[in-house]
Amino acid sequence: MRKYKGYLLDLDGTVYKGGKPFPEAVEFVQTLNKLSIPYLFVTNNSTTSPGNVAARLTKLGIPCENSQVLTSSLAAASYIKERxxxxxxxxxxxxxxxxxxxxxxxxxxxxxxxxxxxxxxxxxxxxxxxxxxxxxxxxxxxxxxxxxxxxxxxxxxxxxxxxxxxxxxxxxxxxxxxIGKPESIMIEQAQKKINLEKEEIVLIGDNYDTDILAGIRAGVDTIHVNTGVTTTKEVSDKEIQPTYKISSLSEWLL
Amino acid sequence: MRKYKGYLLDLDGTVYKGGKPFPEAVEFVQTLNKLSIPYLFVTNNSTTSPGNVAARLTKLGIPCENSQVLTSSLAAASYIKERxxxxxxxxxxxxxxxxxxxxxxxxxxxxxxxxxxxxxxxxxxxxxxxxxxxxxxxxxxxxxxxxxxxxxxxxxxxxxxxxxxxxxxxxxxxxxxxIGKPESIMIEQAQKKINLEKEEIVLIGDNYDTDILAGIRAGVDTIHVNTGVTTTKEVSDKEIQPTYKISSLSEWLL
The missing domain is CATH 3.40.50.1000 (HAD superfamily/HAD-like)
Incomplete structure (x- = not known):
């Protein structure tokens, strides 16, 4: 288990499910916040704004500023601006x-x-x-x-x-x-936004085919959690493995 | 040039184009009608009824009864009824x-x-x-x-x-x-409807990738006309050739 300087987190299936937060995820993000370890939420959702996501998370007890949310819409806007x-x-x-x-x-x-x-x-x-x-x-x-x-x-x-x-x-x-996961574009933007080297950050997600693949393609370490779409067993059958496989965020020590 | 007992005709690019009939196509169908050689119009169009197609053709001087039109919608209905x-x-x-x-x-x-x-x-x-x-x-x-x-x-x-x-x-x-061309379903239904053997009928069309392929897949002879989507030159480059390639229907003798 490595110490990372920054964390990228998926939302649905990783931090909450069906609107209910995972208690271990709440605690995990609160600890990141307390230790002043930078983190970003990275979501494929294009229909809502970073502000709405941040407000929802805050309400669930998960500390989050607007600037800590990267949606696929925001990433699309950045992609256009760069061209x-x-x-x-x-x-x-x-x-x-x-x-x-x-x-x-x-x-x-x-x-x-x-x-x-x-x-x-x-x-x-x-x-x-x-x-x-x-x-x-x-x-x-x-x-x-x-x-x-x-x-x-x-x-x-x-x-x-x-x-x-x-x-x-x-x-x-x-x-x-x-723009979204499993492509690497959004992860690369998240890396710039969090202002750390690729080797210093890790992406946490539940879905192998979006989250984990996006991390692999972007050359960023990945942590798979068994709380959402892809089970740990299913992940074990994949050719390219995430850097870590854990049951839930309670297993990850900061 | 073989004599066929029945004819299946595509519409757009074969009989008319942009609403205007090809004079040689009008004459061709009038001759079929005069000689009492059975013929059917076979169209991928699903948005209009056989009655509307027949009325439009009749107005253009092309003799056509409702029962001589097979649309992909009608073919879909027949497909369902058979199951x-x-x-x-x-x-x-x-x-x-x-x-x-x-x-x-x-x-x-x-x-x-x-x-x-x-x-x-x-x-x-x-x-x-x-x-x-x-x-x-x-x-x-x-x-x-x-x-x-x-x-x-x-x-x-x-x-x-x-x-x-x-x-x-x-x-x-x-x-x-x-249901529609280039699949064979509609051609097989047309064959039953015209009540002749596959060897006795021929399909005439301008589009290699829909008309001609459908005939080939259904095991029916095909005549390509150079009046629509695919040119004779483009057809010549295809691996499987239509039975005949002609410039326009004026070349085909009944």
């Missing part, structure tokens, strides 16, 4: 995505935007898909906040943003740049 | 699809339908995608009228039914049974 491409976007997505792009002076444009940015949109229509496809065919760069195929809801597994993106890929023949 | 599965469907699609399923006593059902049938739907919403995915996960058979990735419109290339189907495939992990 010398027309700073406008046709957006498929909900308020969390639209707000953050606006806040970064990336204006909405339908006809000839620099980017098409696609996030989960529960108000998706054919017209929106059509506008996105036409803009991509006209030369817009195609970004997608994440490739999650499904969205777990009370009714079951609803279509995730990966499904919306697949429709656009089929109609345009273009694959998007995926 | 001993609950005769109900959750439908993503436009009036042409809904009408034809209703006419075949396949009732609309959201919760536990026997089938999910997906056709082009320019009023698609997230809710519709969600209902389709939940029904498929609950065990419904997944049918799609066709896999056309794009829909040519005045604005450019809009998303086709293949794009809508891809979203559902991504969210459910299930591939649909595609």
């Amino acid at each position: 010398s491409v027309k700073q406008s976007a046709y957006i498929i997505g909900e308020e969390g995505l639209k707000e953050i792009l606006e806040k970064h002076d990336i204006r909405e444009e339908e006809e000839e935007p620099g980017f098409v940015v696609v996030g989960l949109d529960r108000s998706l229509t054919y017209k929106k898909l059509e506008k996105a496809c036409l803009a991509i065919r006209a030369g817009a760069h195609f970004l997608s906040t994440n490739q999650d195929a499904v969205l777990p809801t009370e009714q079951g597994l609803s279509p995730g943003n990966g499904a919306i993106s697949a429709a656009i890929t089929t109609a345009t023949g273009k694959n998007p740049v995926f | 001993s599965v609950k005769q109900s469907a959750y439908i993503i699609g436009e009036e042409g699809l809904k009408e034809i399923l209703e006419k075949h006593d396949i009732r609309e059902e959201e919760e536990e339908p026997g089938f999910v049938v997906v056709g082009l739907d320019r009023s698609l919403t997230y809710k519709k995608l969600e209902k389709a995915c939940l029904a498929i996960r609950a065990g419904a058979h997944f049918l799609s009228t066709n896999q056309d990735a794009v829909l040519p419109t005045e604005q450019g290339l809009s998303p086709g039914n293949g794009a809508i189907s891809a979203a559902i495939t991504t969210a459910t992990g299930k591939n649909p049974v595609f």
Whole structure:
């Protein structure tokens, strides 16, 4: 068990589940906070703002400032800002995505935007898909906040943003740049934000196919917790292993 | 040049283009009609009814009864009727699809339908995608009228039914049974409908990747016309060749 200088934490399945926090996760983050060890929450969720996430965590007893949250929407905005491409976007997505792009002076444009940015949109229509496809065919760069195929809801597994993106890929023949986990983009941004070397930080998550893979691809150490999507047993069968496998955060000594 | 007892004809790019009929196609079908040689129009279009197609063709001077049109919607209805599965469907699609399923006593059902049938739907919403995915996960058979990735419109290339189907495939992990060309299902149904042996009929079309491939897969002879999507030159580069390649229907002697 190494000592790390900074921690990146997934949310759902790692810190809470179905809105209920894991007591050991609450204690873990409180300890990080007390010891002044930097940490960031890194989530594929594109529909809510860092402020909303921070408020929710604080309410659950998990200390968190707005600046300690990196959503896939915020990461998409940063990705766009770093590029010398027309700073406008046709957006498929909900308020969390639209707000953050606006806040970064990336204006909405339908006809000839620099980017098409696609996030989960529960108000998706054919017209929106059509506008996105036409803009991509006209030369817009195609970004997608994440490739999650499904969205777990009370009714079951609803279509995730990966499904919306697949429709656009089929109609345009273009694959998007995926911002969220398991791609490395968001982890690399988190590393810059936390201002530490890759070797000094570790990513904690429950989902092998998003969290752990993202860490592996970004070249960051990983800790798998057995409190969410992928079980420790399932992880043991994977070709590339996380750096550590633990049952829950109570096992990790700071 | 063989004499065939029956003809299957594609519509767009074969008989007309952009609403304008090819004079040689008008003459060709008029001759078929005069000689009492059976013929059927076979179209991937799922949004309109055989009656509407027949009325449009008649108006263009192309003799056509309702019973001489096989749309992918009608073929989907026949496919369902032939199966001993609950005769109900959750439908993503436009009036042409809904009408034809209703006419075949396949009732609309959201919760536990026997089938999910997906056709082009320019009023698609997230809710519709969600209902389709939940029904498929609950065990419904997944049918799609066709896999056309794009829909040519005045604005450019809009998303086709293949794009809508891809979203559902991504969210459910299930591939649909595609009814339309280039799959063989619709051609096999056309053969039964025209009531001739496979060896006695020929399929005429302009699009190698839909029309000609469908004929090849169904084991029916094919005639490629150079009046639409795929050029004769492009067809010449394909590994499996159509039975005949002609410039236009004026070259084919009945």
